[in-house]
Amino acid sequence: MSLEQSDVENIAHLARLAVSPEELEGVAGDLSNILTLVEQMNAVDTGGVVPMAHPLHMAQRLREDSVTESDQRDHFQAIAPETEAGLYLVPKVIE
Amino acid sequence: MHDKTLTELAAGLRAGEFSSVELTRAYLERIEQFDTDLNCFISVARERALASAERADARIRDGSADALTGIPIAHKDIFCTSGLRTSCGSKMLDNFVAPYDATVVARLEAAGTVMLGKTNMDEFAMGSSNETSFYGVVRNPWDRTLVPGGSSGGSAAAVAARLCGAATGTDTGGSIRQPAALCGITGLKPTYGRVSRYGMIAFASSLDQGGPLTRSAADAALMLQAMAGFDPRDSTSAQQAVPDYSGQLDADLRGLKIGLPREYFESGLDAEVAASVQAAIAEYRHMGAEVVDISLPNSGLSVATYYVVAPAECSSNLSRFDGVRFGHRCEQPKNLEDLYKRSRSEGFGAEVKRRIMIGTYALSAGYYDAYYLKAQQIRQLISEDFRKAFGQVDVIMGPTSPTTAFAIGEKADDPVTMYLSDIYTIAANLAGLPGMSIPVRPVAGRPVGLQIIGNYFQEGKLLNVAHRLQRESDWHLAAPVGF
Numbered sequence: 001m002s003l004e005q006s007d008v009e010n011i012a013h014l015a016r017l018a019v020s021p022e023e024l025e026g027v028a029g030d031l032s033n034i035l036t037l038v039e040q041m042n043a044v045d046t047g048g049v050v051p052m053a054h055p056l057h058m059a060q061r062l063r064e065d066s067v068t069e070s071d072q073r074d075h076f077q078a079i080a081p082e083t084e085a086g087l088y089l090v091p092k093v094i095e
Numbered sequence: 096m097h098d099k100t101l102t103e104l105a106a107g108l109r110a111g112e113f114s115s116v117e118l119t120r121a122y123l124e125r126i127e128q129f130d131t132d133l134n135c136f137i138s139v140a141r142e143r144a145l146a147s148a149e150r151a152d153a154r155i156r157d158g159s160a161d162a163l164t165g166i167p168i169a170h171k172d173i174f175c176t177s178g179l180r181t182s183c184g185s186k187m188l189d190n191f192v193a194p195y196d197a198t199v200v201a202r203l204e205a206a207g208t209v210m211l212g213k214t215n216m217d218e219f220a221m222g223s224s225n226e227t228s229f230y231g232v233v234r235n236p237w238d239r240t241l242v243p244g245g246s247s248g249g250s251a252a253a254v255a256a257r258l259c260g261a262a263t264g265t266d267t268g269g270s271i272r273q274p275a276a277l278c279g280i281t282g283l284k285p286t287y288g289r290v291s292r293y294g295m296i297a298f299a300s301s302l303d304q305g306g307p308l309t310r311s312a313a314d315a316a317l318m319l320q321a322m323a324g325f326d327p328r329d330s331t332s333a334q335q336a337v338p339d340y341s342g343q344l345d346a347d348l349r350g351l352k353i354g355l356p357r358e359y360f361e362s363g364l365d366a367e368v369a370a371s372v373q374a375a376i377a378e379y380r381h382m383g384a385e386v387v388d389i390s391l392p393n394s395g396l397s398v399a400t401y402y403v404v405a406p407a408e409c410s411s412n413l414s415r416f417d418g419v420r421f422g423h424r425c426e427q428p429k430n431l432e433d434l435y436k437r438s439r440s441e442g443f444g445a446e447v448k449r450r451i452m453i454g455t456y457a458l459s460a461g462y463y464d465a466y467y468l469k470a471q472q473i474r475q476l477i478s479e480d481f482r483k484a485f486g487q488v489d490v491i492m493g494p495t496s497p498t499t500a501f502a503i504g505e506k507a508d509d510p511v512t513m514y515l516s517d518i519y520t521i522a523a524n525l526a527g528l529p530g531m532s533i534p535v536r537p538v539a540g541r542p543v544g545l546q547i548i549g550n551y552f553q554e555g556k557l558l559n560v561a562h563r564l565q566r567e568s569d570w571h572l573a574a575p576v577g578f
Contacts, residue, residue, distance in 0.1 A: 007456075008452070011452045011455050011456050011459070012452060014455050014459060015410060015439075015448075015451050015452055015455040016414075016417070016432070016435040016436050016439055017436060017439050017440050017443070017448055017451065017452065018436040018437060018439075018440040019440075019448075027448075027449070027452070030449055030510055031449065031452060031453060031456070033510065033511050034402060034449070034453055034510060034511060034514075035453070035456075036511075037398065037399055037402060037511050037514065038399050038402050038403055038453075038457075038466065038470075039399070040395075040396060040399040041396060041399050041400060041403070041469050041470060041473055042469075043396075044393070044396065044473060044476070046469060046472035046473060046476070049472040049473075049475050049476060050472075050475055051468055051471035051472050051474075051475060052471050052472075052474040052475035052478055053301065053471055054301050054331070054527075055287040055288075055301065055302075055478070055525075055526060055527020055528075056287060056288050056331065056333065056527055056551075058288075058331070058333075060330070061327075061330060061334075063327070072194070075194050076194055076420075078194070079190075079191065079192060079194065079420075079421045080419070080420050080421060081418065081419070081421075081424035082424070088419050088420055090419055090428075090431055090434060091428050091429070091430050091431050091433070091434055092430075093430075093431050
């Protein structure tokens with residue numbers, strides 16, 4: 001599998017990463033090599049094989065619908081880049 | 096003092112030969128002496144360690160001490176520690192001080208261990224050489240021109256250089272076992288779900304598992320005893336009782352059935368590494384074990400499968416690093432998209448970005464069936480290979496890594512070649528099985544690891560099998576020159 005530079009730009013955008021024009025060629029090459037490795041999988045017929053999402057056969061544990069955590073907003077927001085009045089600040093979204 | 100095992104250190108502390116404060120000072124001095132060069136530690140917590148050692152000494156005096164009370168250890172910098180930076184080897188978290196402790200950290204603290212600091216690692220645990228760390232490469236104490244392996248390279252090198260009594264690590268595709276092999280120490284990746292993942296920064300959630308890096312199997316038993324157990328805060332934590340690991344160490348191995356997968360001894364394996372592994376297996380024959388040839392026919396696909404499953408899960412897990420709530424934020428973002436893109440691009444290194452992009456691609460519309468679903472199906476086949484094998488044998492043995500430690504820089508520019516360093520370790524993660532690496536006969540002064548894979552929740556058996564070899568041989572006692 002060989003990725004074009006435009007594919008890399010599209011994937012990077014989906015992943016919210018910026019790849020500079022100078023890096024594009026190198027990244028396209030690296031990702032194409034990894035996909036070539038991955039495509040060894042195509043040699044195997046997996047028809048009818050149940051996909052395995054998780055190593056243990058366990059059911060989702062449920063808990064009582066009751067409050068178990070206390071309010072620690074100030075504690076958690078102490079490490080945030082920018083907050084105000086208990087809110088996380090980001091650049092203006094709606095013009 | 097620094098050359099003693101955990102059992103010996105614990106006995107010395109109880110007998111009053113030395114105090115935890117003295118022991119802690121001795122390790123801190125060694126870190127100061129050697130670590131400028133080795134770079135095993137990202138953060139050293141001097142004052143905090145000494146305060147904790149004083150509390151441990153008080154517990155030893157009043158008789159409330161546990162097996163590990165007063166013993167200085169180090170945590171991989173992937174485990175959250177409140178009040179002390181948790182960087183995960185990344186610029187993204189260079190400023191991150193977690194608001195809570197990981198369960199592994201809390202349990203080992205409750206056991207009375209003294210945290211000396213946080214160890215270096217590949218960025219977000221993505222790497223096999225420790226070269227992707229934002230904080231620089233770790234040097235292998237056996238030869239400083241070599242890598243220590245990864246991603247728990249700082250922990251492995253620190254234990255090998257006797258800069259701590261033991262260390263914690265995590266293993267997503269071999270990140271405990273491969274550096275343990277390359278640094279000549281003992282490393283154990285438990286069964287998926289055995290050790291809580293709470294507060295362990297997520298890379299690939301269906302594969303990640305924490306475990307100990309130690310100087311012997313007996314030490315690993317003590318560490319695992321403290322680390323393992325059900326944790327309601329981890330939704331995939333196993334609700335299974337934790338057996339007495341130390342109590343099983345000496346069990347007789349006569350009649351033990353050891354499976355040797357032929358695929359683990361084919362081309363790609365260094366001939367001298369193969370000879371060292373075979374020499375160790377011969378020891379097991381002397382102890383009365385029976386060696387059986389087996390096949391894991393799909394194991395050759397484990398690297399390919401892993402490089403879909405792990406990146407897919409990582410692309411999802413690492414979406415939380417957005418420059419909004421914690422971690423790195425770019426200067427003067429123009430708008431929200433610019434904030435996300437620049438914060439992430441500045442914060443993540445090249446390997447992390449590669450894996451996020453591979454995962455994003457594999458999960459994107461139109462490609463899901465060809466990549467992610469296909470990988471999950473092959474994961475099932477790999478897991479079934481093991482299921483069949485464990486119908487025949489008690490443990491599986493082979494090499495941990497196809498080669499000894501390689502030179503710093505040798506594979507750094509070639510991701511695919513680097514990925515193949517984990518060819519023998521990845522399958523255990525895909526299946527969720529426990530695996531260990533223990534040192535066997537070195538090749539040209541470089542350590543070699545024997546890998547032992549067990550059935551689900553058979554950590555006690557693995558530790559027993561490893562310990563019996565360590566009783567009969569002295570490979571695990573070798574220390575790098577100068578340490």
